[in-house]
Amino acid sequence: NAGVMQNPRHLVRRRGQEARLRCSPMKGHSHVYWYRQLPEEGLKFMVYLQKENIIDESGMPKERFSAEFPKEGPSILRIQQVVRGDSAAYFCASSRGDRGFSEAFFGQGTRLTVV
């Protein structure tokens, strides 16, 4: 009974490279949230997706960041041309998406370090 799976757990990228973070939701869950957390700070919402559809991307930076959740496979958060300020923990959470009443469960997170 696997929970939300994120990989990699740790990712080191040089400035200018691309980072790809993956999130496989819990079985039976069709909705995924992505959050970013800086040290000693709260969770900042980035994007909310269901399979093949972006529901809310109001927290996504306008440039370099994109997210997808294809019909098959994990959700991907992609950061192009990474900069030092992108260093953070990125968490995804999944839910059933029952019109607001479903609980969301988090993965272990991906710690991104840009050097």
Next chain:
Amino acid sequence: QKEVEQNSGPLSVPEGAIASLNCTYSDRVSQSFFWYRQYSGKSPELIMSIYSNGDKEDGRFTAQLNKASQYVSLLIRDSQPSDSATYLCAVKAAGYFGNEKLTFGTGTRLTIIP
């Protein structure tokens, strides 16, 4: 005004006492409320969900919701040192137009003093 507000703390409570954590929210259409616990360096862990006014108890935890006051709280009875963590309040709006963004407060850091 922040969408979800919490006192950042730190909140220090003696072992065995009751810890009380508070949260207010601004969006009146919010209908789902959650408490998460996050240990340092770890991911958030769901500990309570509440959807209707009143109290909901689960072991040593009680969540309280007052939609008229836009207020939700978490009580931890018989506090243990292992309860020392940051507690995150999260709020979700109704999903009529897909607006189910789960919004978090900044968290309250709780320390249980042995």
